[in-house]
Amino acid sequence: MTTQMTRIDPTEELLSTLKGADSVLLFGHIAPDGDALGSVLALALLLRDMGKKVEMGVDGIIPGQLMFLPSIGDFRMPGQLSADENTLAVAVDVGDLGRLGGHQEVFLSAGKKMVIDHHGTNTHFGDVNWVDGHAPASAVMIWRLMKALGHKMTKDQALCLYTGLSTDTGNFIYESVNDECFSMMAELMDAGLELAQYSRILFRQKRVNFVRLLSETLPTLRILGDGSVAGLSTAYEVFTKNNLPESETDGVVDYAIDLEGVVMAYYAHEKQSGDVKFSLRALPPYRVDKLAVQFGGGGHAQAAGCTLPGPVGEAVSRMEAAILQSKQEQDDQA
Ligand code: 5GP
Numbered sequence: 145m146t147t148q149m150t151r152i153d154p155t156e157e158l159l160s161t162l163k164g165a166d167s168v169l170l171f172g173h174i175a176p177d178g179d180a181l182g183s184v185l186a187l188a189l190l191l192r193d194m195g196k197k198v199e200m201g202v203d204g205i206i207p208g209q210l211m212f213l214p215s216i217g218d219f220r221m222p223g224q225l226s227a228d229e230n231t232l233a234v235a236v237d238v239g240d241l242g243r244l245g246g247h248q249e250v251f252l253s254a255g256k257k258m259v260i261d262h263h264g265t266n267t268h269f270g271d272v273n274w275v276d277g278h279a280p281a282s283a284v285m286i287w288r289l290m291k292a293l294g295h296k297m298t299k300d301q302a303l304c305l306y307t308g309l310s311t312d313t314g315n316f317i318y319e320s321v322n323d324e325c326f327s328m329m330a331e332l333m334d335a336g337l338e339l340a341q342y343s344r345i346l347f348r349q350k351r352v353n354f355v356r357l358l359s360e361t362l363p364t365l366r367i368l369g370d371g372s373v374a375g376l377s378t379a380y381e382v383f384t385k386n387n388l389p390e391s392e393t394d395g396v397v398d399y400a401i402d403l404e405g406v407v408m409a410y411y412a413h414e415k416q417s418g419d420v421k422f423s424l425r426a427l428p429p430y431r432v433d434k435l436a437v438q439f440g441g442g443g444h445a446q447a448a449g450c451t452l453p454g455p456v457g458e459a460v461s462r463m464e465a466a467i468l469q470s471k472q473e474q475d476d477q478a
C-alpha cells in the first residue's frame with residue numbers, strides 16, 4: 145500500500161500554533177504503550193530543541209521494558225502538572241478525553257488544546273486537531289511534523305520514534321504497514337538507531353514473571369462458535385502472585401488471535417479495581433473498533449480495547465456474546 149493518497153499532513157495552523165507556544169504540556173494515553181510514550185518523548189525532545197519549556201504527563205505505570213527511552217524519567221503523574229492561559233496542551237496518541245485519565249483537568253485548563261492522533265475513533269477534543277486514522281502509529285505523524293518543521297533528527301529522537309512505530313505495527317507486520325514506515329525507518333537508521341539492540345528488548349526479551357503469568361493464562365483459552373473466535377483471561381490474583389503490574393499484558397492477546405482459523409479474539413484481564421480490561425483483535429476484513437466503542441472504548445479496526453465492570457466471568461460472557469453477534473453481523477454484511 146502507498147501512503148501518498150491517504151496521508152494527512154500537519155496544517156499550517158498546527159505548525160504555527162506549535163512554533164508560537166513557549167510553554168507546552170504533552171500527554172500520552174492512560175496505561176501508556178510504546179507509541180504513546182515514544183511519540184510524546186520524540187515531540188518533547190523536538191520542542192525542547194526549539195527552545196520551549198516542555199513538561200510531560202501520563203497516567204499509569206510505565207512498562208518496565210520501555211525504561212530505556214531517553215528522558216523517560218521526566219514523565220509526571222496526575223496532580224504534578226499545572227496549566228494556564230499561556231499553556232499549549234498537546235494530547236498525543238489519545239483517542240478521547242477520558243484516555244487522558246487523571247490528566248483531563250489540567251489538559252482542559254490550558255489556554256490552547258491540541259490533539260495529534262492516529263486512532264480512527266478519535267473524538268477531536270482539542271481546539272486544533274490533527275487526526276490521521278491511516279497513520280500506522282502516532283510516531284509516524286511526529287516524524288512528519290519534524291520534517292515539516294525542517295528539524296534534523298537526533299539519535300535519541302530516532303529511538304523514541306522507532307519504539308512507537310515498531311510497537312504499534314507489531315514489529316512491522318500489521319495491515320497498517322505501508323511504504324512510509326520504511327522511508328521513516330531508513331531515516332531513523334541514518335540518525336543512528338541501534339535496531340538489533342532495541343528490537344531484541346522490545347520483541348524478544350521476556351521477564352520470567354511474565355512467562356509465569358502466560359503459563360497461568362493459556363489454560364483459560366476459549367474457542368467459540370465454529371472456531372473463528374478465541375479468548376483468554378487473567379484474574380487479578382495472577383498479577384499479584386507473580387509480582388507483575390496489571391499493565392504487563394502486552395502480547396498476551398496474540399496467543400488468541402494467532403490461532404489458526406481464528407479471526408476475532410479477546411484478552412480479558414482483571415484490574416485491581418475489579419473492572420475488566422479487554423484487548424480486542426481481528427484479522428481483516430473483520431474489525432473490532434465498533435465493538436469496543438459499543439462498550440465505551442475505542443481503537444483501530446483490527447486492534448481496540450474497552451473496560452467492563454467485573455466480575456470477570458460476567459464480563460467475559462457479555463463480551464463473548466457481543467463478539468459472536470458482531471462477527472455474525474459482519475458475515476451477513478459481507
Ligand atoms: P490494547 O489492546 O493493546 O490495550 O489496545 C489496542 C488499541 O486500542 C490501542 O491503540 C489502544 O490505544 C486502543 N484502546 C485500548 N483500550 C481502549 C479504550 O478503553 N478506549 C479507547 N478509546 N481506546 C482503547
Ligand code: MN
Nearest residue numbers: 179237282312
Ligand atoms: Mn498508537
